[in-house]
Amino acid sequence: MEFNELKAITEGLLFASGDEGITIKQLARVLNIPEQTIEQLLEKLKYDYNNTERGILLMQSHDVFHLTTKPEHSPYFKRLLETPQTARMSQAALETLAIVAYQQPITRTEIEDIRGVKSDRPVQTLMARSLIEEIGRKEGSGRPMLFATTKDFLTFFGLTSLEELPPLPEGIDTDQLEQETDLFFEKFTEHMDDTDYK
Template sequence: MEKLICEIEALIYASEYGITPAEIKQVMETVMEKSLEEHEIHSILAEIERRYQQEDRVMELRMVNSAYQFLTKPRYYATINQLQAHRAKKKLSQAALETLAIIAYRQPITKLEIEQIRGVNCDYSVQRLLEKELIVIAGKSESVGRPILYGTSNLFMDHFGLNSVADLPKLKEIVAESNTIGEATN
């Protein structure tokens, strides 16, 4: 049993974006040449999760976007944040962040709709987001000319630790009252 736990732990660790229990089952059945029950996979995942809850571990096993992956524990975020600050070339511009936010909240959305919201051309931002695999082409619109529709990718979900788009903060939680126009009526 310990060998199986180590094999699955290695799979999770080596998986670039996370791995689903179904993928774990498929790989392990190929390696072991015998069938595994779903409950066995889940009990092994629970054991791995328990082991990584110990104080001396810097990572924990988490399920994000229906897949398991190792993530750094929150108490180390400040240290990791410093590393990220030094990797400026991977940062998104303000324009790209705005475009990404519009896509996340309004998906599926066309480039024209994004440009109407932002008020400027967004060709470059959309291209950069596609290159960084934070957005994907989600199909074509039924409107005239059948423009491309954009949506967020699994990498976007992984990067922001979301299981679904419903986990995005509600806009009213983000916008401060001081940013409103006009006077409140009682």
């Protein structure tokens, strides 16, 4: 296989690895070539990104390599997030997101019990935006899927951990599901209004 073809495949593997990134050992195993060749491929990619008008960079964090956007382009990414087409979510989606954030891990049925309505579409919307994800199945009858928030959720709302979520008032009666939903939604939207990613 030619060097340029290997470089193209390496670039694709870096892209496919996403935020998790990929190591030289992993690349060498997948491509079935020596690690020294992988190092040369990565150096060539790094050179290409740094010396042409490209929108991405090759970053290295310890032994892990991943692609990222150029810092000088960040105002445009912020603007993208602020456009109504990409940033606006329905009240149902925000309400569902707040419930998942405070009650995770949680099943779709449990979400619907709290909201009082079917939640298939809001859950699909949140998964499509990578704000929630499936993390396994609950023990018991039917083994329903469990949902939780993602790393993108934290990034989107400017949080470093779930501990930074605004606290709910003490003494919530969890049996009063309608009131609980209102509290979730109110607190969550208040926090969203305090972030730059409205």
